[in-house]
Amino acid sequence: MSGSKTDPAAESEHMAGNGLLHRRLFLTRGLTLAGAFGVAGQASAQPAPQPAHPEWMKRQGGGLSGYGRPSKFEEGVKRIAGQPNPIFPSVGSTRTPLEKLNGMITPNGLHFERHHSSVPAIDPAAHRLMIHGLVRAPLAWDMSALMRYPMTSVIRFIECSGNSGAAKRSVPQTSVGQIHGLVSCSEWTGIKLSHLLDETGLLDGASWIIAEGAEAASMVRSIPLETALDDVIVALYQNGERIRPEQGYPMRLLVPGCEGSVNVKWVHRIKVVSAPGDSRDETGQYTDLLPGGRALQYTLLMDVKSVITHPSVGMKLSQSGLYEVSGLAWSGHGAIRRVEVTADGGKSWADAELAGPVLPKCLTRFRIPWAWTGGPATLASRATDDRGNVQPTHEVAIARYGEAGAYHYNGIQPWAVSQAGEVANVRL
Amino acid sequence: MSAFRFALAAGLLLASGCATEMQPDTRPTPKLGQTMTEAELAFWDSSILVDGSNLPAGSGSSAQGLVVYAQKCAACHGVTGAETDTRLTPLVGGIGSLATAQPVRTLGSYWPHATIIFDYIRRAMPYNAPKSLSNDEAYALTAYLLRANGIIEETLVLDRTTLPMVKMPNRDGFVRSAESAK
Numbered sequence: 001m002s003g004s005k006t007d008p009a010a011e012s013e014h015m016a017g018n019g020l021l022h023r024r025l026f027l028t029r030g031l032t033l034a035g036a037f038g039v040a041g042q043a044s045a046q047p048a049p050q051p052a053h054p055e056w057m058k059r060q061g062g063g064l065s066g067y068g069r070p071s072k073f074e075e076g077v078k079r080i081a082g083q084p085n086p087i088f089p090s091v092g093s094t095r096t097p098l099e100k101l102n103g104m105i106t107p108n109g110l111h112f113e114r115h116h117s118s119v120p121a122i123d124p125a126a127h128r129l130m131i132h133g134l135v136r137a138p139l140a141w142d143m144s145a146l147m148r149y150p151m152t153s154v155i156r157f158i159e160c161s162g163n164s165g166a167a168k169r170s171v172p173q174t175s176v177g178q179i180h181g182l183v184s185c186s187e188w189t190g191i192k193l194s195h196l197l198d199e200t201g202l203l204d205g206a207s208w209i210i211a212e213g214a215e216a217a218s219m220v221r222s223i224p225l226e227t228a229l230d231d232v233i234v235a236l237y238q239n240g241e242r243i244r245p246e247q248g249y250p251m252r253l254l255v256p257g258c259e260g261s262v263n264v265k266w267v268h269r270i271k272v273v274s275a276p277g278d279s280r281d282e283t284g285q286y287t288d289l290l291p292g293g294r295a296l297q298y299t300l301l302m303d304v305k306s307v308i309t310h311p312s313v314g315m316k317l318s319q320s321g322l323y324e325v326s327g328l329a330w331s332g333h334g335a336i337r338r339v340e341v342t343a344d345g346g347k348s349w350a351d352a353e354l355a356g357p358v359l360p361k362c363l364t365r366f367r368i369p370w371a372w373t374g375g376p377a378t379l380a381s382r383a384t385d386d387r388g389n390v391q392p393t394h395e396v397a398i399a400r401y402g403e404a405g406a407y408h409y410n411g412i413q414p415w416a417v418s419q420a421g422e423v424a425n426v427r428l
Numbered sequence: 429m430s431a432f433r434f435a436l437a438a439g440l441l442l443a444s445g446c447a448t449e450m451q452p453d454t455r456p457t458p459k460l461g462q463t464m465t466e467a468e469l470a471f472w473d474s475s476i477l478v479d480g481s482n483l484p485a486g487s488g489s490s491a492q493g494l495v496v497y498a499q500k501c502a503a504c505h506g507v508t509g510a511e512t513d514t515r516l517t518p519l520v521g522g523i524g525s526l527a528t529a530q531p532v533r534t535l536g537s538y539w540p541h542a543t544i545i546f547d548y549i550r551r552a553m554p555y556n557a558p559k560s561l562s563n564d565e566a567y568a569l570t571a572y573l574l575r576a577n578g579i580i581e582e583t584l585v586l587d588r589t590t591l592p593m594v595k596m597p598n599r600d601g602f603v604r605s606a607e608s609a610k
Contacts, residue, residue, distance in 0.1 A: 085516075087504050087516070087555075088555055088556075117552065117555070117558070130464060130468075130472060131461075132464060132469055132472075132473060133473075133475075137461070137463060138463070138464040138469060139461030139462060139463060139464060140461065140462050140464050140468070141460060141461050141462070142462075145458075145460035145461070145462075146460075148458045148460060149457050149458065149460075150453075150455040150456075150457060152453075192453055194453065195453070195455075195457045196461070198457075199457065199459050199461050200461065210475055212475075216552070216555075216558045217551070217552040217558060218474075218551040218552060218558070218559075219552075220475070220551075224608055269472055271473065271475050273475070273477065275477070275478065276608075277475060277477065277478070278478045278540065278541055278544060279544060279547065279548070280539070280544050280547070280548040280552075283538070283539050283540055283541070283544055283602065284517070284533065284535060284538055284539050284544070287602065289526060289531055289533065289538075291527075292527055293526040293527030293531070293601065294601055294602070294603055295526075295538075295601055295602050295603070296602075296603055296604075296605050297602040297603065297604050297605065297608075298604050298605050298607075298608035299605040299607075299608075300605070300607060300608060301607050403529075404529075404531055
């Protein structure tokens, strides 16, 4: 960390090449931005209109509402639809539009979706959570029983292990949400699974759990018992309200830091076992086939990653001057310790400001001021977590899991800014 | 709070060295879990483990499975299951391809245990009517798919005894990640 001893503005303002400024320059100098990133072109200079009250200041507007909705001017902010299964369109994914959000929390309606069959319409009054297997007493809880347990709230990301796969295989010119939006972040509230496992008791040999969802496909995933006893939550609430159906209503597992599919949605049954289940989704599906033919199994932890969301591919900078570069960083291993940003394609890097709270296994917003000269620039971010894991280059990330692997890609994501201000996806 | 549970948890956490929440949560809980009955356990415990334990009664052959496949599977998976002009995972083929530059992952080439096929079919298939198959039909479909991949003989009847004995081509192809290998 630099700049802790003096006024940062008194130090050299230029922290890295091609215009990256000290991360606290905005705070200390109060400089204004040259413009916002947008997809539209530069506004042309026009004569200023006569001042007048807008219509909404001259008459009454809307009234009260039972459940609030975004402004009609934000109707375009939607989840980005993926390619549905050609035969069964409820199978597939939608992605969080990262380029249209800021902060660290994902609105509930924009949390990414990945369904292996479809979204069940579960009546909570007819839903129970069962725990059996290597336990002293197999037990089941209905909703009214679970609601009386002590609750725990944490803010954690969930990321599909297939996130960013398009950036591994190609250099897509789609939005950052389309490429990297299979990650979202919420405050999750529920009951520690350790409390329920304490109530059932555990028998000798217990070392994994198998969790099953109550949807049509009854998806199952295995989780090490040490993880289950550590920080796994049976989540009932997301960002303060009951979990949405597409996120697992009335309950899902939250397995912090681990690949999305083990955060079993619509969870209704947990079997305590002595070995993992090797189900279809942890053999045929979510495994990492390496060069040479061997496959890695139970690669549960999501590695350290970051991406710049503003500006990002498809946006256009309207004029040269001061901008705020910002993005998201996260790691399944722990908390983000550092995010560095380059504007010269990796020749030099500057530390970005981490917007608090900086939490373990949680999206962390980073920000840094950047004076765009109007010339070509290549922006990228590189995250480091508190376990010392550093986000790798594309080449290193490819080497780790090979070309064929579809999951766990976390390479550095560069964006090139042209002299016209257009932002494109590139490789360093 | 169970002393056994904390002893176990502490041991596991020390062994892993990567736990994030070492502080035990000592808040009292109301302990409202209802004891599950034998009938409930028998109905809901559908987990088939890799050693074949918990496989149900019933049996089926590949010839019987061919009939069920044609009726209930071919519309999505193709007439043979080896079709590649679909976004559905091919069911047949790819054996020997995993180490090549163009690996083809099917249940025949990739899945390490034959029991997985039965388990997945019984709880998730057919897509438009999951949990509608009898155990005999699920055994028969498993036999048909194994036969189509050339893994078993046509004469083999699969049941709770014979299914776990089928050796899959990629039985030894998986390595557990470091974080889960303990």
